[in-house]
Amino acid sequence: MTSPALATVQLLGAVVAIALASYAYRHRDRPGVIWLVAVLFGNTVWMVAAGINYATGSTTVSTAMLQVRYVGITVIPVALLFFALSYTGTDEWLGRRRQLLIASPAAGALALALTDHVHGLFYAGVTPASNPQQIAYEYGMVAVPWIAYAFVLVVAAAAVFVRYATITDGVYRWQALALAGVVLMGTAADVLYFLPVPPTGFAITPLAILLSSAIAVGLVVRYDFVRLVPATRELGRRELIERMELGMVVLDADGRVIDVNPAAAKLLECDLEAVIGEQAPDSLPGPNGPAIAERTFNVDGIDRDVEIRTHRVDVGSGITLLTLRQLDDLTDVVSHDLQGPLMEIRGSADMAIATGDITHVDRVLAAANRIDDLATDLLELAHTGRGLEARESVELAEIAETAWRHLWTPETELVVETDRSVIGDPDRIQQLFENLLRNSVEHASSDHERGDDGIDTIAYSEATGDDVTQAQRTTRKSTRESNFDPVDERETAPADGGRIVVGSLPTGFYLEDDGPGIPPEKRERIFEKGYTTSQTGTGLGLSIVGRIVAAHGWSVRATEGSLGGARIEITDVDFVDESERTG
Incomplete structure (x- = not known):
């Protein structure tokens, strides 16, 4: 091959390297890719220097290019090591000081190569020759240690x-082995160069590095198998994750599965090896799915509800962690819901004793019937799991006031500021409101007396007859009856009581109170089962709310309300079309 042809090969390779580096740079958010860009930069300098060397007829220019190429040669081995450490997630220890320490010999070699014409230590001798490089050279005493260090x-x-x-x-194993082979391609080319197998003076190493870099960029960008899961699966931590009862699935930005543990594979009825690298099953929410979702899976022949939580681990790379938990602890859920009817029984019984009004016994009987309904539901849920039994029009105001009557707390006022209707399961939505209202009552900032155990004790009125009836009407007063004027409600609110408001949002509804609120750092956790800020709380109420919201395909979040207390917003709701209601 003539010198012009060799020069053309090297310069075209440099153009390809620049294009590949530009492409890789656009994906620099992937772990390790920025170091691949550095490798391609070094390779571009090397090939440009080699191309000019082949194209020129000047010994002086060839000698200068012999030195310039080391601007690229010294970068490549350092960048390859940093790429490997970053991509595999083992670079935690690689701080700035260690990076400088590793790169120092390369910097020293580059300085010596560029100033060789002064001291002659890097090259023992450079003479004109008839080979494609126009010159012949031997390495000096300081070049050999550098070459050995680069190989290391x-x-x-x-x-x-x-x-x-x-x-x-x-797929992680074969990808890792492929990358190991890619890294060694340049070294193999170097060995062939020194034998020498190619034509004397033909630099095949930068071409081999170009090919290996292209393969590496393709693997990294195409599969995006970043370090998140493999790094956590090292040594003993791998066994821990694989033995966890909590299902774990990791998705990339395109919704492909990049890791899954056995618990999740069992729920999804998929093979651990086969699912890696494939699109996530349709039963799972995608990377942009809701924070909490509920799906039904068949586990050992029985339909089970599974709560799926979405965690955006890395916004830059789009990595998403899904956790899957079977909701088979239904006994806890239903026993928690028994608290509402029991509160009603206690309150009505106290009022019957205090006032002598036997009509309060009706409320006791109604609460007892509700307990019976919950017990019946428990049997059904324990065997089949529970999805939505119906989807129909549900008036938010009516269902909220029905749930409020089950709690019956005279010292707290409920204000309903919406007349919207939603599509959903009426029983589950009532259950949702009961849990939200109970949570607000229990954490209200009103002047309720607190017992030694920290539980609110309602100061019941000593009034009798019509006075009691009027008090009941006031606490349940709705803004539907006052043209949605919240000012009127404040004027009739109990002087020492709490206040709970139910209102509309553009895509849903909210419930807020005037209690102490929820600290920002705790708002993400309040929907977790068992999480509570109260010494006597069960931590189930808002987790039940989260389940019901997920079952409907809605979203829920906690924030600060206009009353200064907690505000629970439920969005992505299907409203009943107003024209259908009025038509």
Whole structure:
């Protein structure tokens, strides 16, 4: 091959390297990709220097290019090691100081190569020759240690990928081994160059590095198998995750599965090896799905509700962690819902004793019937799980006031500021409101007397007859009866009582109170089962709310209300069309 042809090959390779580096840079959010860009930069300098060397007829220019190429050569092995460490998630220890320490020999070699014409230590001799490079040279006493160090860095990078392959499985293993081979391609080309196998003076190493870089960029960008899960699966932590009863699925930005543990694979009825790298099953929410969702899976022949929580782990790379938990603890849920009817029984019984009015016994009987209904539901839920039994028009005001009557707290006022209707399961929506209202009552900031155990004790009125009836009407007064004027409601609110408001949002509805509110750092956790800020709370009420919201495909969040207390917003709701209601 003539010198012009060799020059053309090297310069075209440099153009390809620039294009590939530009493409990789656009995906620099992937772990390790920025170091691949550095490799391609170094390779571009090397190929440009080689191309000019082949194209020129000047010994002076060829000698200068012999020095310039080391601007690229010294970058490549260092960048390859940093790429391997970053991509496999083992770069936590690689701080700025260690980076400088590893790169220092390369910087020293570059300085010596560029100033060789002064001291002659890097090259023992450079003479004119008839080969394609126009010159012949021998390495000097300081070049040999650098070459050995460069080989060590490249072999270390390959070893990082090999180690990575030993602690992973499936597609991770073959990908790690492929990257180890890619890293060693340049070293193999170097060995061939020194034998020499190619034509004397033909630099095949930068071409091999170009090919290996293209393969590496393709693997990283195409599969995006970042370090999140493999890094956590090292050594003993791998066994821990695989033995967890909580299902775990990790998705990339495109919705592909990049890891799954056995618990999740059992729920999804999929093979651990086969699902890696494939699109997530349709039964799972995607990377942009709701924070909490509920799906039904068949587990051992029985339909089970499964709560799926979406955690955006890395916004930059789009990595999403899904946790799957079977909701088979239905006994806890239903026993928690018994508290509402029991509160009603206690309150009505106290009022019957205090006033002598036997009509309060009706409320006791109604609450007892509700307990019976909940017990019946428990049997059904325990065997089949529970989805939505009906989807029909539900008036928010009516269902909220029905739930309020079950709680019956004379010292707290409910204000309903919406006349919207939603599509959903009436029983589940009533259950949702009962839990929200109970939570607001229990954490109200009103002047309720508190017992030694920290539980609110309602100061019941000593009034009798019509006075009691009027008090009941006031606490249940709705703004539907006052043209939605909240000012009127404040004027009739109990002087020492709490206040709860139910209102509309553009895409849903909310419930807020005038209690102490929820600290911002705790708002993400309040819908977790068992999480409570009260010493006597069960931590189930708002988790039940989260389940009901997920079953409807809605979204829920906690924030600060206009009354200064907690505000629970439920969005992505299907409203009944107003024209259908009025028509």
